[in-house]
Amino acid sequence: MKQMFINGQWTHASSQAAADVTNPATGEVVDQVPYAGRAEARAAVEAAHAAFPGWSRLSAEERAEYLRKIYRLIVEHADHLAEVMTLEQGKPFEEARGEVLWGADFMLWYAEEARRVYGEMIPASRPTQRILVQRQPVGVVAAITPWNFPSSMITRKLAPALAVGCTVVVKPAPETPLSAIALFELFEQAGLPKGVVNLVTGDSQEIGREFLENDKVRKISFTGSTQVGKYLIEQSAAQVKKLSLELGGHAPYIVFEDADLDAAVEGLVFNKFQNGGQTCICVNRIFVHESIAAAFSEKLTSKIAELRIGNGMEPGVQIGPLIHERALSKVAEHVEDALAKGAGLLCGGQRLLEGTFAQGYYYSPTVLTHVTEEMKIFHEETFGPVAPLIPFSSEEEVVQAANQTPYGLAAYFYTKDLARTMRVSEQLEYGMIGINESALGYVQAPFGGVKQSGMGREGGRHGIDDFLDYKYLNLNF
Incomplete structure (x- = not known):
């Protein structure tokens, strides 16, 4: 002891x-x-x-x-x-x-x-x-x-x-x-x-x-x-x-039509699945421009399929268990609610119970499509390995949707347009913003949020x- x-x-x-x-x-x-x-x-x-x-x-x-x-x-x-x-x-x-x-x-x-x-x-x-x-x-x-x-x-x-x-x-x-x-x-x-x-x-x-x-x-x-x-x-x-x-946070991740898709997918996988999605600055709502939604989804699911899940002491494991049963239940509740209200499931969506997973709190990396405002996952912090994809058509629309939360910790967006970079970064109501980057934790930078x-x-x-x-x-x- x-x-x-x-x-x-x-x-x-x-x-x-x-x-x-x-x-x-x-x-x-x-x-x-x-x-x-x-x-x-x-x-x-x-x-x-x-x-x-x-x-x-x-x-x-x-x-x-x-x-x-x-x-x-x-x-x-x-x-x-x-x-x-x-x-x-x-x-x-x-x-x-x-x-x-x-x-x-x-x-x-x-x-x-x-x-x-x-x-x-x-x-x-x-x-x-x-x-x-x-x-x-x-x-x-x-x-x-x-x-x-x-x-x-x-x-x-x-x-x-x-x-x-x-x-x-x-x-x-x-x-x-x-x-x-x-x-x-x-x-x-x-x-x-x-x-x-x-x-x-x-x-x-x-x-x-x-x-x-x-x-x-x-x-x-x-x-x-x-x-x-x-x-x-x-x-x-x-x-x-x-x-x-x-x-708490409820970070938006915006991928504009001119974004480098490979970089955006790579950044998302790093951010979303770090610590099994159990981070305060973790991506919670992924807004993808409708013109690239199909290509982005395909690249994302392909990348997620390569992730290795298991006991963190095993070499090569990239995603470990959730912290406890309550955390796992909340993730499952969000996924089930989204599916019941019309979301699509591209991968995952279940607790892992076979073999060595049986005694732990493992949930499969999950991608949901066509997520809408009626779903819990749109408004609540999931704190788990679930990536909800939300299509959008215009800059004004997505900025408004991204700000539609009482939280204001972290936000991310990908674009090659400098003018858009300035507009969107100034309009997003968050204390930290990653621009073509999904990591924010640097010792020399001020970490913190606004609003609630x-x-x-x-x-x-x-x-x-x-x-x-x-x-x-x-x-x-």
Whole structure:
């Protein structure tokens, strides 16, 4: 059984309660972790609060050196971290290793950004006055991370927080706590002062309530559903806590008639089937111009037929299982609803149950055609390996349809027309847009959405702002 990490010590829940961690590829229990609650969360917050003065007073270069140590340790142990992730989350080993290394890059990036937290001197109103602006760390940060990227979402939140002088309590998703524990073992090796980083596993509601009600927590950073994000906004209002929220998405993928079809298909397969379709910026609605719909569908189904599905620990596997039975049921519900309302099925459309698939949560890569607004999949995030194709006839029509959602995280489109590129990118109501490209996760870029997809940004120089407060000094002499 694994342990939590509080105030520099590995510890069990005070109740000795534990929770199983299950491999979604086999249904087998991988390990157990403490099932903690408010008391342990409070202890972690107290530890972070006590550590904050000393950590925040270190020089930027001293904090940066800790981040560089962590970066080197993650790279050194990338294979182990990837194996842990595959066993508890299901994504193929090579994909998991890619996530681990991407997560490491946040440590390296923010080690450099630590030295660029600049202040200002503003022209004063009289000769004996100086107006200064400082940027200071907000204090204790509670980071709540998701199961679909259980390693990189920790480092993406933790790196900028540590860089500017904040201390952190991490609450990982109950499905994937082992990746967090494996990272914290490396944080301990890096020699971080006790209390600077803390890890609590267990009852999400109880731990979350402590984060919301404890006035020593000055900021909450959350990645997850819009429903939970709204709850955090409501409950944090009593103390006016600072929030960063990366919430749900419903990404459109538009293929115009002049697009490079091979590139568009290649980009779609990478984006749609990465992590089995379980990503927040995953394509959910694929709009294809009616003049190329047949050719695009043929190329897409041919490419999907080459994908290998299976246990992520097996060499060559490209698509692993879904995370659990509930996820699989939602995918099946969306597909069945679409077919019942007139959609066509080009491939897939079923749970895989034969042989080695029997004990896991596998769903066949699926392509639906003639998807319409009456279907659930047009409006709801599927979070699975289903590609719904929607024909369109004009630019105006497709932009309007793409924006027809309360979400605004990511959007993609393919075209060779520069004027159209400018028009469409300006009209799409999304925080991130891929143009002839389906990858958006770069450490130097600001990741985040608009509308009900959240607030704040992670990554790049912009990602450091949400961990800082501005202080205005009116100096007179």
